[in-house]
Amino acid sequence: MSDTPIKKLNFKELASQLLPEGASFDSCLTCGLCSSGCPASGLENMDPRKFIRMAMLGMDEELSKTPWVWMCTQCKRCQHVCPMDIDIAQLVFAARSNWPKELKPSGIVRSCELTRSTSSTSAMGLPPEDFVFVVQDVLEEVRELQPQFKDMVAPMDKKGAFFFVNQNSREPMSEPDEMVPLWKIFNLVGADWTYSSKGWAAENFCMFSGDEEAWHQVIQQRVDAVNELGCRVWLNTECGHSYYTMWNAINRFGMEADFELANLVTYYARWIREGKLPVNADWNTAGLKFTVQDPCQIVRKAYGDEIAEDMRFVTKSLVGEENFIDMQPNRSANYCCGGGGGFLQAGMTDQRRIYGRRKFDQIAATGARYVLTPCHNCHSQMEDIGDHYGGGYHVVHFWTLICLSLGILGENERAYLGPELAALGL
Amino acid sequence: MKQNTRHIDTDLTIIGSGLAGVAASSFALRRNIRTAQAGNTGALAYTTGYFDLLGSLTGGSGASISDPWEGIRRLRESEPLHPLARIAEDDIRASFEEFITFLAECGITYGKPGDRNLDALTPGGTLKKTLSVPATMQAGVDAFARKAQCIIIDFKGLKGFSSRQIVANLKTDWPQLRHERISFPEIDQAEIYPEVLARALEVPANRAKLAEVVKGLATDAEAIGMPAVFGIHAPDRVMADLQDRIGRPIFEIPTMPPSVPGIRLRELFEQVFPQKGLTLIPQQKVVSTDLQANTIQLDLKDNYGPIHISSRAVILATGRFISGGLEAHMERITEPLFGLPVTQPASRDLWYRHQYMDNLGHDVHRAGIEVDEQFRPLDRDGKVVHHGLFGAGILLAHQDWIRGRCGAGIAVATAYKAVQAALSVLQPAAA
Ligand code: SF4
Ligand code: SF4
Numbered sequence A: 001m002s003d004t005p006i007k008k009l010n011f012k013e014l015a016s017q018l019l020p021e022g023a024s025f026d027s028c029l030t031c032g033l034c035s036s037g038c039p040a041s042g043l044e045n046m047d048p049r050k051f052i053r054m055a056m057l058g059m060d061e062e063l064s065k066t067p068w069v070w071m072c073t074q075c076k077r078c079q080h081v082c083p084m085d086i087d088i089a090q091l092v093f094a095a096r097s098n099w100p101k102e103l104k105p106s107g108i109v110r111s112c113e114l115t116r117s118t119s120s121t122s123a124m125g126l127p128p129e130d131f132v133f134v135v136q137d138v139l140e141e142v143r144e145l146q147p148q149f150k151d152m153v154a155p156m157d158k159k160g161a162f163f164f165v166n167q168n169s170r171e172p173m174s175e176p177d178e179m180v181p182l183w184k185i186f187n188l189v190g191a192d193w194t195y196s197s198k199g200w201a202a203e204n205f206c207m208f209s210g211d212e213e214a215w216h217q218v219i220q221q222r223v224d225a226v227n228e229l230g231c232r233v234w235l236n237t238e239c240g241h242s243y244y245t246m247w248n249a250i251n252r253f254g255m256e257a258d259f260e261l262a263n264l265v266t267y268y269a270r271w272i273r274e275g276k277l278p279v280n281a282d283w284n285t286a287g288l289k290f291t292v293q294d295p296c297q298i299v300r301k302a303y304g305d306e307i308a309e310d311m312r313f314v315t316k317s318l319v320g321e322e323n324f325i326d327m328q329p330n331r332s333a334n335y336c337c338g339g340g341g342g343f344l345q346a347g348m349t350d351q352r353r354i355y356g357r358r359k360f361d362q363i364a365a366t367g368a369r370y371v372l373t374p375c376h377n378c379h380s381q382m383e384d385i386g387d388h389y390g391g392g393y394h395v396v397h398f399w400t401l402i403c404l405s406l407g408i409l410g411e412n413e414r415a416y417l418g419p420e421l422a423a424l425g426l
Numbered sequence B: 001m002k003q004n005t006r007h008i009d010t011d012l013t014i015i016g017s018g019l020a021g022v023a024a025s026s027f028a029l030r031r032n033i034r035t036a037q038a039g040n041t042g043a044l045a046y047t048t049g050y051f052d053l054l055g056s057l058t059g060g061s062g063a064s065i066s067d068p069w070e071g072i073r074r075l076r077e078s079e080p081l082h083p084l085a086r087i088a089e090d091d092i093r094a095s096f097e098e099f100i101t102f103l104a105e106c107g108i109t110y111g112k113p114g115d116r117n118l119d120a121l122t123p124g125g126t127l128k129k130t131l132s133v134p135a136t137m138q139a140g141v142d143a144f145a146r147k148a149q150c151i152i153i154d155f156k157g158l159k160g161f162s163s164r165q166i167v168a169n170l171k172t173d174w175p176q177l178r179h180e181r182i183s184f185p186e187i188d189q190a191e192i193y194p195e196v197l198a199r200a201l202e203v204p205a206n207r208a209k210l211a212e213v214v215k216g217l218a219t220d221a222e223a224i225g226m227p228a229v230f231g232i233h234a235p236d237r238v239m240a241d242l243q244d245r246i247g248r249p250i251f252e253i254p255t256m257p258p259s260v261p262g263i264r265l266r267e268l269f270e271q272v273f274p275q276k277g278l279t280l281i282p283q284q285k286v287v288s289t290d291l292q293a294n295t296i297q298l299d300l301k302d303n304y305g306p307i308h309i310s311s312r313a314v315i316l317a318t319g320r321f322i323s324g325g326l327e328a329h330m331e332r333i334t335e336p337l338f339g340l341p342v343t344q345p346a347s348r349d350l351w352y353r354h355q356y357m358d359n360l361g362h363d364v365h366r367a368g369i370e371v372d373e374q375f376r377p378l379d380r381d382g383k384v385v386h387h388g389l390f391g392a393g394i395l396l397a398h399q400d401w402i403r404g405r406c407g408a409g410i411a412v413a414t415a416y417k418a419v420q421a422a423l424s425v426l427q428p429a430a431a
Helices: A011-018 A048-056 A060-065 A077-081 A088-098 A106-115 A128-145 A170-174 A176-189 A212-229 A240-252 A264-273 A299-303 A305-319 A349-366 A376-389 A398-406 B019-030 B042-046 B068-078 B089-105 B135-146 B163-170 B194-200 B204-217 B235-246 B260-275 B407-426
Strands: A163-165 A233-236 A260-263 A290-292 A370-372 A394-396 B006-015 B035-039 B118-121 B127-130 B150-155 B177-182 B223-227 B250-253 B279-282 B288-291 B296-302 B305-316 B389-391
Touching: A011 A048, A011 A088, A048 A060, A048 A088, A060 A088, A077 A088, A106 A212, A128 A170, A128 A176, A163 A176, A163 A212, A170 A176, A176 A264, A176 A398, A212 A240, A233 A240, A233 A264, A240 A260, A240 A299, A240 A376, A260 A264, A264 A305, A264 A398, A290 A305, A299 A305, A305 A370, A305 A398, A349 A376, A349 B194, A376 A394, A394 A398, B006 B019, B006 B296, B006 B407, B019 B035, B019 B042, B019 B089, B019 B260, B019 B407, B035 B305, B042 B260, B068 B089, B089 B407, B118 B135, B135 B223, B135 B235, B135 B250, B150 B163, B150 B204, B163 B177, B177 B204, B194 B260, B204 B235, B235 B250, B260 B279, B305 B407, B389 B407
Parallel strands: A163 A233, A233 A260, A290 A370, A370 A394, B006 B035, B006 B305, B035 B279, B150 B177, B150 B223, B223 B250, B305 B389
Antiparallel strands: B118 B127, B288 B296, B296 B305
């Protein structure tokens, strides 16, 4: 670390600007519910209640410098359990923003920089032409090897398509076959959709790095891309923070967006209800148990319990009602997995795993063999803590299970399934 | 981007998610009333888990009482306006029974309320008069009654619970009591919250590890007490399993807030209400209201955007100052949501007596709204504000629930009455 000084913030003043509707630190009852319910409590001596106390006492110097702010995943669970609705994550964001770039965890900063390095807005820096190529390449292979899908499409830059579908960079970059199940689903329901060569990527770590301007710019590029193609609905892939950063930014920065934002989970549920996705649980003859992870970014921080209900409806349709076991707590009260807030990118592996211990215990208590989650960060984190603490469970995307249930999951599309499902239905 | 207001059309809306609010919701569900509930969890997460009916008579010496039913009969003479004095004994008994049955169905068993108060243990090592305790705490009440040979264990780093202090305070009454301190397996932090341990004990493997340690300590104890950490969402099951592994009776003692029993209740309701068909808008406060001829309109918002509720009846159970049911201004106390008149001391000088610990309590703690016998709030002229608006819980005037140790009693019994009254408006034939 260099000697770059961290500017002193006035947290009390900040709070009066940031906290909505008269919620202030003064209303804090110092009850400790926030700290008790925060998985980061104790990391680097982090304590959300103390954060508030210190701000009240004007300990701005210490707060401006504390590494706590990088232990917090901005999951807003503290706010959810706080009787006074005090939003600590907002202050953490302000404190992060205030850190000079060279002192911030370099992994998060770098992810944000890469996002801005091409018009893809990909946090892995994948340029538009490479994305277009990979999509084309994979599509041709599927058409060739899976005759059932010889007419399948994966449109690019199709003007006026109903859905503008974004794509997490991880798939085109390192596991391209994982894109295919979703294409199959679109194909089956007859969705009018398109990818875009610009602004297609789903990640946005600029928000987590506390770089508001960069966050705004990235979202602007994405909004422009959707507006340009004239799509009706921006359909967010199975990713939490990409939804939240877009949705929140559009409101926060008052952007012109001529389209709706929607989440794949909502559409999975709708298509199943409408009979367009005739999934069932007949394949689960072994009675494999499943649980779901509610991503903070789309449940507690955005849609609330409505989408959580959809997720459970989809899950039960896929695995059988009796094979679904909820984690406790769940939905809006769920714990962050510990992969959010840029933790996975920040390089603080030990702390991240301690944070994730709570999630690990939650999963272990269900006894489930599989965890379903519509979020890439949750996915990676839960796999990692599962390996680290010896979980013996698998983490899967919804698209995998949907295609498995429909009997259309290809051989190369099963990277996340356990051995008992590796060959099912092939 | 368009932000659409979500509209909810319902028969009954309960505003407030403290004990009165959740009790009202449970009664409404039992009666198949289409119900929505909004409001911050308020003080629910702060409870010890004990349900007090009436622990002392506030008018007199403040001494604790053993027979709450006799106490209520006396209240009828000394404080006829006290909410408990206005409800028939049969209704109070029925309300507790129904609420406790509901909780048991949802996974938290409570002892059946009896004719007398129990002497329950507190985290400070004192005793508290209460009507009903969770099953996980019952063995402690029994052990104290028998002064059985017991051991109380605490955990290194755990906040708000010291077995040594408890034993020191109870030693005279309970000589056969010992204490021990152990490390909770695999959790070594300087400061640990009980919630963390309770979550850990939801996992069988962690229970096995704890049981191993505890077994070694308590070879001659008839029962073993621990801070309340026996799981969050299935405490009865967690306790039974742990007890099996340890091989002797165990029990919980509440910790200081934020304590597990309160978190248990909050999570239980958040979990089961939607499953049972209630529309729950968790953690959000209603911000504006509009009384119309046949409906009450409510506006609020959550993270996702604005929500509008149109409801035929409303139960206001917003509590007092902490939860925002009442607001204290320089000169006056107000009810912010419907602007209901608040019965209160004539001036701020009279809010508090000179002595903070004065046996008579402070008049500000008796402030609240007035209701008729149907639990409908009254305006300044003593007229019903709206035929579909009801009030319940500690928002009601003429009681000092903290000193009277009657918080749960007021919450549950008035919620019961308010729901019954709402039902008669909603389904005149059924009621
Ligand atoms: S939960 Fe809220 S009121 Fe309680 S200590 Fe935390 S911030 Fe303060
Ligand atoms: S936002 Fe999440 S991680 Fe951060 S303090 Fe709150 S509960 Fe803890």
